Amino acid sequence: MIPAPAFLTNPERFMAFSRWAAPMFGAIAVVLAIVGLWLGWSAPPDYQQGATVRIMFIHVPAAIVCEVIYAFLAGASLLALVFRHMLADCAAQAAAPLGAGFTLLALITGSLWGRPMWGAWWVWDARLTSVLILFLLYIAYLALRASLDDEAKAARSAAILAMVGVVVLPIIHFSVYWWNSLHQGSSMFTKGALAPVYAWPLFAMLAAYLAAFGSLWLVRIRGEVWRRRAEAAALRMARA
Amino acid sequence: MPDFDLGKYAAFIWPAYAITAAVFAILIAASLNHARRWRARAEALSAKAANTGAGRK
Numbered sequence: 001m002i003p004a005p006a007f008l009t010n011p012e013r014f015m016a017f018s019r020w021a022a023p024m025f026g027a028i029a030v031v032l033a034i035v036g037l038w039l040g041w042s043a044p045p046d047y048q049q050g051a052t053v054r055i056m057f058i059h060v061p062a063a064i065v066c067e068v069i070y071a072f073l074a075g076a077s078l079l080a081l082v083f084r085h086m087l088a089d090c091a092a093q094a095a096a097p098l099g100a101g102f103t104l105l106a107l108i109t110g111s112l113w114g115r116p117m118w119g120a121w122w123v124w125d126a127r128l129t130s131v132l133i134l135f136l137l138y139i140a141y142l143a144l145r146a147s148l149d150d151e152a153k154a155a156r157s158a159a160i161l162a163m164v165g166v167v168v169l170p171i172i173h174f175s176v177y178w179w180n181s182l183h184q185g186s187s188m189f190t191k192g193a194l195a196p197v198y199a200w201p202l203f204a205m206l207a208a209y210l211a212a213f214g215s216l217w218l219v220r221i222r223g224e225v226w227r228r229r230a231e232a233a234a235l236r237m238a239r240a
Numbered sequence: 241m242p243d244f245d246l247g248k249y250a251a252f253i254w255p256a257y258a259i260t261a262a263v264f265a266i267l268i269a270a271s272l273n274h275a276r277r278w279r280a281r282a283e284a285l286s287a288k289a290a291n292t293g294a295g296r297k
């Protein structure tokens with residue numbers, strides 16, 4: 001078995017690591033977003049989409065990152081369930097609201113692109129519907145964690161939900177190939193499918209979104225560690 | 241140079257960017273507030289517990 005780095009398993013070392021890593025990822029995200037937006041808004045209008053191609057630079061990264069976050073949520077849930085590791089549970093709990101936010105962004109920006117291009121705000125297309133299910137999974141995870149007083153039981157139930165829900169990820173990815181879909185197929189990672197003038201800003205924005213998520217995730221995990229320390233201190237005082 | 245002339249699509253593109261900025265602002269503010277609030281509470285409770293002899297063993 002590959003040993004995990006100490007900063008991922010030891011809360012004290014994680015707090016020391018995240019103290020500098022969170023602002024560093026935040027700064028990287030800001031720089032990449034400035035570069036991506038500058039390049040994106042300097043790109044010429046697309047011959048088919050016209051100026052709406054500008055929405056792609058914020059829609060596609062949100063759609064990819066919301067899936068990446070769910071994969072992290074499911075992975076952290078598995079580790080929390082199997083090894084009962086506190087940091088893994090904190091990581092899962094911290095990822096869910098961020099994932100919900102990024103999924104909401106993907107849905108809204110996609111809708112604002114779909115109206116002028118497809119003539120509809122929403123269609124019950126396989127890709128759109130499966131991303132909506134992903135959003136509902138995030139909401140269900142958050143609701144489940146908030147609804148049970150016993151935190152250990154809530155964490156276990158939510159972890160099982162997160163792991164079962166991971167099945168939605170391949171469905172989202174392959175939905176455009178399995179079913180007749182209005183939504184276009186993957187072009188970002190297909191060689192030659194995207195002109196460099198659009199590919200570069202898209203990659204810069206994807207990297208910016210990933211860095212922003214990394215920064216916010218670390219900040220939220222730190223908050224969770226502090227919350228558990230506060231509750232442990234309150235419990236010790238009540239017992240004393 | 242960036243071109244801000246969006247023509248007939250401006251009504252869709254500007255709201256997409258505005259909503260993205262708003263959601264990011266909410267996520268950043270909520271995450272920082274959550275961390276700051278619990279850090280302050282944990283430090284206050286730990287100090288109080290140490291004073292009352294209920295500190296960590």
